[in-house]
Amino acid sequence: MSMNYAFGFSLFLLVLVALNIFFFYTLNTVGLKSHTFNVPSINIDLTPSVFKEIYDYLNYLPNQYKSINSKFALKQKNLISSFNTTKNDKTESIWSETQNWISEDSLFPHENGAAGKILHAIQTTQIALVDNAPKGTQLKLLLLLEGKQKIFFKPKRYNLNHVVNGNIYAGFDRHNSEVFAYYLAMVLNFKWIAPSIIRRIHLHKDIVPFATMGLKKTMIKNDSGSLCIYGKCFYCRKNETVCPDQNGEIEGAAILYLDKQFKIHKSPWRRSYSNRKMEWEIDNAFCKKVKGSMSTKLLLNLIDVAIFDFLIQNGDRHRFEVYKDQIILLDNGKGLGNPAVDELDILAPLYQCCMISPSTWQKLEMVSGGSLTNTIKQLAALQGQKLATEEHFKAVERRLLKVYATVQYCIGKYSRAKVLKNWLA
Numbered sequence: 001m002s003m004n005y006a007f008g009f010s011l012f013l014l015v016l017v018a019l020n021i022f023f024f025y026t027l028n029t030v031g032l033k034s035h036t037f038n039v040p041s042i043n044i045d046l047t048p049s050v051f052k053e054i055y056d057y058l059n060y061l062p063n064q065y066k067s068i069n070s071k072f073a074l075k076q077k078n079l080i081s082s083f084n085t086t087k088n089d090k091t092e093s094i095w096s097e098t099q100n101w102i103s104e105d106s107l108f109p110h111e112n113g114a115a116g117k118i119l120h121a122i123q124t125t126q127i128a129l130v131d132n133a134p135k136g137t138q139l140k141l142l143l144l145l146e147g148k149q150k151i152f153f154k155p156k157r158y159n160l161n162h163v164v165n166g167n168i169y170a171g172f173d174r175h176n177s178e179v180f181a182y183y184l185a186m187v188l189n190f191k192w193i194a195p196s197i198i199r200r201i202h203l204h205k206d207i208v209p210f211a212t213m214g215l216k217k218t219m220i221k222n223d224s225g226s227l228c229i230y231g232k233c234f235y236c237r238k239n240e241t242v243c244p245d246q247n248g249e250i251e252g253a254a255i256l257y258l259d260k261q262f263k264i265h266k267s268p269w270r271r272s273y274s275n276r277k278m279e280w281e282i283d284n285a286f287c288k289k290v291k292g293s294m295s296t297k298l299l300l301n302l303i304d305v306a307i308f309d310f311l312i313q314n315g316d317r318h319r320f321e322v323y324k325d326q327i328i329l330l331d332n333g334k335g336l337g338n339p340a341v342d343e344l345d346i347l348a349p350l351y352q353c354c355m356i357s358p359s360t361w362q363k364l365e366m367v368s369g370g371s372l373t374n375t376i377k378q379l380a381a382l383q384g385q386k387l388a389t390e391e392h393f394k395a396v397e398r399r400l401l402k403v404y405a406t407v408q409y410c411i412g413k414y415s416r417a418k419v420l421k422n423w424l425a
Contacts, residue, residue, distance in 0.1 A: 048284070048345075050284060050351055050409075051344050053409055054344065054351065054402065054405050054406050054409045055405070057405040057406075057408045057409045057412065058401060058402060058405035061401060061404055061405055061408065064365075064368065065365075065368050065369075065401060065404045066368065066369060066401070067368060067369045068368065068369035068370065068371055069365060069366050069367070069368050069369065069371065071366060072366040072367060072371050075366065076371065076375050076378075078111075079186065079187065079375065079379070080375070080378055080379065080382070081113075082110060082111050082112065082113055082114065082115045082116060083115050083116045083119070083186075083379050083382050084113075084116055084382050085113035085114075085115075085116030085117055085120075089117060091121045091125050091145070091146065091147045091149070092147045094117050094118060094121045094147075095121070095147045095148070095149040097109060097114070098118060098149075098256065099149075099259070104324065105191060106191030106192070107191060107192045107193065107194065107258075107323070107326075107328065108191075108194070108195060108256070110186065110191060115186070115195065116382070118195045118256070119195055119197045119383060121145075121149075122145075122151060122195060122196075122197050122199065122254045122256060123197050123198075123199050123254060123383070125145040125146055125147065125149070126145065126146045127143050127144070127145060127146075127201065127206050127207075127210055128144050128145060128146050128148075128210060129143070129144035129210050129212065130142070130143055130144075130206075130207050130210045130211045130212070130215055131144075131211070131212040131214060131215050132212075132214055132215050132218060132231050132232040132233075133152060133231075133233070135233075136233045136234070137233055137234040137235050138154075138172060138173050138233055138234075138235055138236070138333075139154075139155060139229070139230065139231035139233055139236050139240075139242060140152055140153060140154045140155070140231070140233070141153040141155070141207075141215070141229075141231070141252075142257070143201075143254070149256075149257070150257035150259065151254050151255065151256060151257055152253075152254075152255040152256075152257055153199070153201070153252045153253070153254055153255075154173055154175045154178055154252050154253045154255065154333060155175060155229075155242040155250050155251070155252040156175045156176075156242075156250070156251040156252055157171075157172035157173065157174070157175070157242070158171075158172065158174060160176060160386070160387075160388060160389055161389050163337070163338050163339070163340075164337035164338055165338065167315075168271075168313065168315030168316070168334075168337070168341075168343045168346070169271065169273065169315050169316040169334055170337065171334075171337060172333075173331075173333025173334060174333055174334070174335065174336050174337065175198070175251070175252045175253040175333065176198070176253070176336060176387045176388060177312060177314070177332055177333050177334065177335035177336040178196050178253035178255060178332050178333050179196045179197060179198055179253050179380075179385070179387055180312065180332075180335065180336060180376065180380075180387045180388055181193065181196070181308075181312055181314075181329065181332035181335060182194070182195060182196040182197075182332075183375075183376045183379045183380060183387070184308065184311060184312065184372075184376060184396075185308065185329055186379070187367060187372055187375045187376060187379075188308065188363050188364070188367065188372075189363050190304065190308060190329065192323070192326045192327065192328050192329060193328070193329040193330075193332075194255050194256045194257075194258055194328075194330070195255075195256045196253050196254065196255040196256070197253070197254055197383055197385075198251065198252075198253060198254070198383070198385050198387075199251075199252060199253075199254035200249040200250070200251045200252075201249065201250055201252070202244075202247075202248050202249050203227060203244040203248055203249070203250060204227075204248060205248075207229075207250075208227070214232070215229070218230050218231050218232055218236070220238060220241065222241065222243055226243050226244060227243075227244075228241035228242060228243040228244075229241060229242050229243075229250075230242075253333075258328070258330075260323055261323075262321035262322060262323050262328065263321070263322040263323075264319055264320075264321055264322075265319060265320055265321075265322065266318070266319050267302070267317055267318055267319055267320055268280065268286075268289075268290045268293070268294075268302075269302075269306070269317075269348050269349055270317075270318040270319070271315065271316075271318065273318075280348055280352070281345065281348075284352055285352070286348075286352055287349070287352040287353035287354075290349075290353070291353070296423050296424060297325065297424055298322070298325070298327075299349075299353065299355075300355065300356070300357045300360075300423060300424075301326065301327045302320070302327065302349050303349045303350050303353060303355065303356055303357075303360075304327075304357065304360050305317065305320065305327050305329065305349075306346060306347055306348065306349040306350055307347065307350060307360070307364070307403055308329065309335075309346050310342075310343075310344075310346040310347050310399055310402075310403065311396050311399050311400060311403070312332065312335030312336055312396070313334075313335055313336070313337060313338070313341065313342070313343060313346070313395075313399075314332055314334045314335040314346075315334065315343055315346050316331070316334040317331075336388055336392050339389070339391040339392045339394070339395040340391075340395075342395070342398070342399055342402060344402065347402075347403070347406055350403075350406055350407070350410070351406050351409065351410065354410035354413060354414050354418075354419055355410075355418075355419060355423060356407060356410075356419060356420065357423065358420050358421075358422060361407065361420055364400070364403060364404070364407075367400070368400070368404075370397060372396065372397065372400055373393040373394075373396050373397055376393075377393070407419065
């Protein structure tokens with residue numbers, strides 16, 4: 001009888017331990033996988049352990065980051081209002097205002113309808129002269145508009161649904177990425193970027209009559225007899241031309257020329273453009289070395305740029321230009337290549353330094369729940385534009401969640417007070 005009792009009691013203890021283990025596991029894993037957000041099946045390299053930790057935080061992000069922030073509604077309304085203007089002022093006054101604009105907060109005027117007026121002028125003002133752009137690795141033209149305003153013109157190379165495979169900097173520049181980047185910067189309140197808009201120019205009406213001799217020397221006819229341009233640049237080739245469509249037009253990004261003096265710096269997080277690993281790709285404590293070589297303000301600015309580049313997947317920011325102690329968002333054409341790829345190492349400045357400006361974090365929190373891409377769509381629609389496929393818009397929202405997760409990873413590692421402190425106080 002006593003042996004049966006002992007056996008029964010032992011069995012009871014065994015069951016009790018098993019139940020405790022089960023409940024402990026349940027309590028510690030609940031919420032790790034969200035019922036409202038599942039990580040899509042995309043190309044992910046979790047080799048660095050930090051990537052796995054960030055993805056762990058992604059799986060239990062607070063619901064606020066998946067929902068629309070009601071505080072953004074007024075800001076969205078004001079932003080759209082500023083772009084919803086095509087008032088046909090004299091272009092001379094518009095160019096004068098943009099060229100003489102002096103501000104510590106923005107590169108160009110953008111409020112009270114100024115943004116819409118500038119874009120309208122860029123898109124419609126008559127061309128007076130066309131030449132090859134003097135510098136660069138890829139074909140772009142320099143347009144002189146009536147009123148003596150200079151414009152860079154990056155021609156279309158791919159259709160919107162074209163997927164660029166290969167490494168993060170593969171392929172030609174994407175003209176739509178330049179314009180998408182401008183609207184993205186406006187929504188995020190990053191006001192240090194040149195206005196950009198889609199423009200179509202007729203080869204025989206808008207280019208040939210106003211082309212310099214230098215440009216004409218880079219024009220050849222293709223097998224169909226159409227006159228095409230191969231341009232003058234580091235990678236320009238006669239067999240890689242830009243040709244007009246069936247309407248005789250060339251579509252491209254028209255970008256306001258910045259006639260300013262910039263300080264140019266090599267990015268500490270630049271790529272080798274080969275199989276060789278850079279120091280930042282090997283050493284996760286790399287930020288300690290960077291902190292000793294630049295100001296805190298510039299480092300925070302670089303982290304902002306990294307977040308911006310991650311959202312569009314621009315992995316080609318090997319250098320940066322500084323004006324008035326602010327990094328200018330130039331050359332954004334390598335974005336929107338492959339919507340199925342999220343190169344998390346573009347965020348290296350963020351997850352290696354684990355610091356972010358509180359104002360930047362506030363801006364990011366404001367555009368949650370789809371507000372970011374919804375606003376970009378509305379701004380583009382005002383100009384009759386479609387800038388990306390739905391897959392790309394979804395990808396930007398997916399990446400925004402990963403930015404949130406990266407900041408949460410940093411907070412979990414160092415505390416909110418340290419990650420989001422007022423670094424410039």
